[in-house]
């Protein structure tokens with residue numbers, strides 16, 4: 165069943181084949197999970213859904229997967245994604261698109277050769293069981309990796325799953341795992357959670373260790389948790405919410421806020437700029453109903469708020485992430501690890517050919533955009549402008565929240581406790597529709613998610629019907645309050 169559904173919707177990039185000794189100890193014993201394929205594990209490939217890392221196996225383990233294993237959670241497989249986290253559809257994958265399991269896909273899309281495995285870059289065609297080895301050894305599980313096959317037949321009625329953590333969302337939505345780990349730089353946990361009607365929590369920046377997360381844009385990258393069960397989201401968060409000396413941006417223990425109490429009267433801000441303009445009818449209808457319902461509840465007060473910098477956050481986000489990405493991706497040169505071109509002539513550098521063959525179109529586009537913003541032509545006009553918009557937006561968020569900031573004690577007694585707004589402006593588009601839009605049009609789908617990422621705020625997608633959801637955000641560091649209110653609203 166797991167294999168069949170995975171193939172139909174192209175959910176996993178590798179699947180654990182062995183029946184792992186199910187660990188009966190630990191607070192997550194008897195739970196199973198899926199891990200986005202940009203988080204490293206020592207005993208399965210980590211590909212970022214890119215050709216350039218197609219057979220890469222990390223020599224070290226991420227903090228996230230280590231903490232979950234210590235609590236007895238079983239890793240079912242690594243999930244497909246937009247290459248390096250760049251996208252919002254999960255169509256930008258070297259392994260082909262992940263599709264949305266809420267919609268019926270009539271044909272199987274990947275023809276898998278049953279007994280082929282890729283382990284540490286070697287293709288193994290027989291059934292091999294790895295023994296658990298001595299300390300320091302990692303080959304004790306067996307993974308099945310789909311063959312790359314690019315001629316998919318996709319049903320014309322299929323809708324995108326959203327991205328970039330599309331495989332993680334699909335694994336949860338199709339009931340293949342209890343929860344999944346995704347990553348969210350500008351919405352990649354929240355948008356696919358919205359399109360698949362599940363909870364998707366992006367914690368405050370720095371709360372979950374990024375050690376072992378392959379960077380896209382490290383000043384925004386966060387690890388997030390996706391599940392149909394909000395209590396499980398909270399439980400998994402409480403396990404991952406630890407200071408880690410391996411991550412220099414990990415929040416220190418004394419700055420972490422564990423309080424989850426919400427006031428008896430909960431003040432909710434609705435940003436005027438994110439509220440109704442541009443919402444498709446289905447979304448608008450559900451959103452208005454929700455607001456009307458909340459207005460009637462005695463313990464909720466709703467306020468229309470304004471954050472002027474919201475209108476500039478999308479271009480600021482894309483300037484910053486592409487700049488960081490262009491610098492981060494410089495490490496893929498085919499010399500140290502990853503894909504290396506087979507043939508080259510001395511007339512062009514080997515790394516140039518490796519990179520032009522190894523990266524997909526969207527990744528290349530972002531490297532070019534980012535390199536421009538960091539060049540002497542673009543630095544002041546683009547990069548510094550975007551940095552200023554980000555600082556302003558952070559100040560605006562800070563000034564409207566009541567509670568003190570995790571890093572500063574400023575209080576605003578008249579402020580609000582939470583912000584509420586839709587997660588996506590529309591239902592997930594048809595794959596065929598999405599394939600026709602321009603890159604800039606596709607970036608517009610992130611308009612409601614990126615502002616919270618720029619400010620590092622904790623925010624969760626709460627499902628509100630089929631493929632519709634809304635975001636509940638809190639002050640920096642108030643992660644447990646956000647989770648508590650999400651549970652109350654469930």
Ligand code: GLN
Nearest residue numbers: 249250251349350351352
């Ligand atoms: N869609 C956004 C982007 O492409 C966000 C991706 C993410 O959060 N990883 O940058």
